Amino acid sequence: MLNILRQRHAAQRLLHTTTNRPGYIVLVPEIGEEGPLGDGLLSPNGLPAFSDITIEMCLGAIGQQAAAVEKTVKALEQDIQSGKQLHSVDIYSELDAVTAPLETTWGVAKALYLGNSTLIPTKSYMNIHERARNARAAKFCNKTVYSALQQQQQQGEAADGEAEQRLRQKFLLEGKLNGLALNKDGQDGLKELLTQLGRERGNYKNKVNMAVHAFAHVVNDFQLVRDFPQTLLEATARDPTQPLEGPWKVTLQPQIVEGFLKYCPDRMQRWNVWRANALKASQQQDKSLENSTHLEKIRGLRRRQANLLGYANYAEMSMQTKMIGSVDNLKQIFAKLLKFAGPAQSVQLEELQQFANASGGQHKLEAYDVSYWRRKQLVEEQQLLEHKISEFFPLPRVLSGLFTLSEKLFNIRIVEQPKTEVWHPAVKFYNVYDGDSSNSSTPVGGFYVDCYSKEHKFGKNNGWMVGIRNSNKTANLTPLCALIFNFTEPKPGQLPLLGYDDLQMVFKTFGTALQHLLTQAGYSDLAGLSNIEWDASQVSGYVMSNFLDDAAVLQTLSGHYSNDEVIDTKLAQKMRLLKTQLAGYNLCQELYVADLDVELHRSGAFWLDVVRKLWPVYQCMPLDKKDAHPCSMTDIFAGDWAAAHFSHLYSKLIAADISSSFAEQRNDEHYANVGKRYKQTFLSYGGSVPTAEVFRRFQGRDPSVEALLKSLDIFVPSQTTENT
Numbered sequence: 275m276l277n278i279l280r281q282r283h284a285a286q287r288l289l290h291t292t293t294n295r296p297g298y299i300v301l302v303p304e305i306g307e308e309g310p311l312g313d314g315l316l317s318p319n320g321l322p323a324f325s326d327i328t329i330e331m332c333l334g335a336i337g338q339q340a341a342a343v344e345k346t347v348k349a350l351e352q353d354i355q356s357g358k359q360l361h362s363v364d365i366y367s368e369l370d371a372v373t374a375p376l377e378t379t380w381g382v383a384k385a386l387y388l389g390n391s392t393l394i395p396t397k398s399y400m401n402i403h404e405r406a407r408n409a410r411a412a413k414f415c416n417k418t419v420y421s422a423l424q425q426q427q428q429q430g431e432a433a434d435g436e437a438e439q440r441l442r443q444k445f446l447l448e449g450k451l452n453g454l455a456l457n458k459d460g461q462d463g464l465k466e467l468l469t470q471l472g473r474e475r476g477n478y479k480n481k482v483n484m485a486v487h488a489f490a491h492v493v494n495d496f497q498l499v500r501d502f503p504q505t506l507l508e509a510t511a512r513d514p515t516q517p518l519e520g521p522w523k524v525t526l527q528p529q530i531v532e533g534f535l536k537y538c539p540d541r542m543q544r545w546n547v548w549r550a551n552a553l554k555a556s557q558q559q560d561k562s563l564e565n566s567t568h569l570e571k572i573r574g575l576r577r578r579q580a581n582l583l584g585y586a587n588y589a590e591m592s593m594q595t596k597m598i599g600s601v602d603n604l605k606q607i608f609a610k611l612l613k614f615a616g617p618a619q620s621v622q623l624e625e626l627q628q629f630a631n632a633s634g635g636q637h638k639l640e641a642y643d644v645s646y647w648r649r650k651q652l653v654e655e656q657q658l659l660e661h662k663i664s665e666f667f668p669l670p671r672v673l674s675g676l677f678t679l680s681e682k683l684f685n686i687r688i689v690e691q692p693k694t695e696v697w698h699p700a701v702k703f704y705n706v707y708d709g710d711s712s713n714s715s716t717p718v719g720g721f722y723v724d725c726y727s728k729e730h731k732f733g734k735n736n737g738w739m740v741g742i743r744n745s746n747k748t749a750n751l752t753p754l755c756a757l758i759f760n761f762t763e764p765k766p767g768q769l770p771l772l773g774y775d776d777l778q779m780v781f782k783t784f785g786t787a788l789q790h791l792l793t794q795a796g797y798s799d800l801a802g803l804s805n806i807e808w809d810a811s812q813v814s815g816y817v818m819s820n821f822l823d824d825a826a827v828l829q830t831l832s833g834h835y836s837n838d839e840v841i842d843t844k845l846a847q848k849m850r851l852l853k854t855q856l857a858g859y860n861l862c863q864e865l866y867v868a869d870l871d872v873e874l875h876r877s878g879a880f881w882l883d884v885v886r887k888l889w890p891v892y893q894c895m896p897l898d899k900k901d902a903h904p905c906s907m908t909d910i911f912a913g914d915w916a917a918a919h920f921s922h923l924y925s926k927l928i929a930a931d932i933s934s935s936f937a938e939q940r941n942d943e944h945y946a947n948v949g950k951r952y953k954q955t956f957l958s959y960g961g962s963v964p965t966a967e968v969f970r971r972f973q974g975r976d977p978s979v980e981a982l983l984k985s986l987d988i989f990v991p992s993q994t995t996e997n998t
Contacts, residue, residue: 618858785818805961816929
């Protein structure tokens with residue numbers, strides 16, 4: 275039922291239809307509304323025929339499918355208003371069926387855009403994205419449907435199962451957060467407020483972007499870039515095809531700044547880049563680009579939004595979609611982690627200072643020194659040279675080892691399908707077969723792997739799991755996704771070599787894909803990652819990347835590019851230091867940003883006062899008098915992570931607890947036993963069960979901070995975690 279165009283008429287026979295609403299605005303042209311249905315868009319196996327899909331087809335399909343969703347919602351509304359008795363199961367199934375084609379087309383466009391934006395240009399993709407989002411939101415923003423579900427909840431509809439109850443909670447919460455519980459004046463006020471908020475967020479983001487590109491630090495001396503990894507050289511060189519030829523231009527793109535501070539040996543030049551980064555989008559850098567005003571307006575508007583919806587502040591409102599449940603619970607987690615991370619940070623920075631002194635450093639370490647000397651210490655004391663380590667991890671070998679590990683853990687088979695149509699000759703497609711399924715010879719899902727996307731190359735390799743379609747039992751659809759990486763395509767006869775960060779990224783991306791592919795949830799809105807709380811959405815990715823703590827797993831992934839030699843056991847064991855070195859310091863940085871985000875969305879104090887209050891709680895080093903880092907926190911103040919940045923850390927905490935069960939015995943049999951339990955809970959339930967309950971079904975208790983602390987080697991048994 276991949277309904278890009280061909281099966282549109284067949285699908286519409288299943289739907290309620292109504293006349294178009296007066297004043298209906300089409301954001302994307304309804305190309306092909308009356309024309310041919312576009313035969314050839316589907317391969318015989320039901321997968322997208324990527325060689326035939328065009329921009330116009332995607333635009334036309336998304337317009338048709340969005341209209342079908344909105345018409346179905348309107349028809350449901352009329353049925354309810356006419357007094358027709360509808361069970362919640364009928365509502366969810368009908369919406370599931372009509373939404374499936376829309377989400378598939380949206381997913382195809384997303385994969386093409388990330389894989390190569392020349393196939394779907396940014397402007398076209400954003401039109402598709404906005405049209406799809408608006409149509410999908412129509413499901414959750416209908417007052418009549420909301421009121422009917424509210425009434426059913428009050429009456430306790432007997433026919434509802436666990437999944438239906440979970441879906442109703444989702445619809446009611448989405449409706450409440452979209453203002454459906456407000457009167458007409460309240461809804462109008464919320465709409466105007468959100469319009470203002472969108473404008474301020476746009477201004478904030480634009481000024482950060484301008485500040486990032488306004489700074490250019492030019493390096494002419496090759497000795498200053500000699501240790502740069504290939505990706506960083508390519509991102510900074512005047513000619514990326516000649517990365518060893520200067521000059522090299524350093525901008526304030528976050529990953530370029532991170533790389534420069536790690537590899538540049540010149541302290542003054544590191545300070546210059548660090549300082550510019552800390553001051554960007556503030557009055558200290560360029561008054562025309564200052565974001566302090568927009569930052570305060572965004573905070574104020576979010577506070578008003580929360581108050582209007584019945585919450586004391588925005589942070590409290592944010593907790594409604596989080597596993598942690600409340601700000602008080604979150605603060606307790608922060609305190610328990612800081613109890614160990616704080617002392618560890620002090621010890622680790624003192625040891626790093628001693629190493630720097632012994633190695634010729636003549637200054638007290640500052641923030642812009644830490645990353646550089648950490649790398650030097652790992653090289654000098656542990657002989658951990660990242661480029662040498664990468665020689666043992668050619669990309670094809672890593673992917674093969676990752677698939678084999680997953681097959682053993684979860685009783686699945688991953689089989690390449692070389693004749694499947696793809697959007698580029700280098701892209702591969704794999705079917706996934708589940709050995710625990712009643713029909714193990716039929717694929718339960720499939721995924722594409724595109725290793726060489728040319729998009730978003732800012733000095734570091736990245737990876738994305740793009741859900742092309744969700745599992746949808748109503749529409750009889752199996753899950754489909756794409757793993758897209760932006761590794762540099764190698765020259766003939768060469769292979770891409772993966773460093774430790776690359777390994778972490780690849781494993782995390784595939785772990786997320788497994789949750790998408792192995793879900794057993796019946797409804798699309800509960801399948802895979804759908805309806806997972808924000809602070810649990812990365813758990814499956816981190817669980818997979820935690821297997822890299824096992825030296826034996828690293829050896830199964832390895833094979834030197836020149837002679838296929840497996841990495842030495844001692845070196846494989848040492849690689850864990852790349853995660854644990856300065857772990858206390860790093861955890862304190864994460865805790866600071868997470869707590870700052872929460873406090874800026876809870877407190878009414880000026881942002882700089884909040885910074886000055888929190889900084890000494892988590893940081894050993896003094897705050898620079900002109901530091902204005904909140905003025906460029908785009909994920910939080912222009913993106914979707916407001917009062918939610920802690921979600922990254924909390925996902926790590928949950929994943930570490932799960933991984934501790936695997937780590938009790940490092941052997942295949944134990945891994946398979948725990949893997950089965952993990953598959954039957956975290957990978958199967960999707961969002962059909964609250965993650966806190968899923969965790970209890972897996973672990974038999976609530977989460978603890980202890981496993982994360984132990985995984986970072988900063989847990990001290992003599993200290994108590996106070997029954998965590």
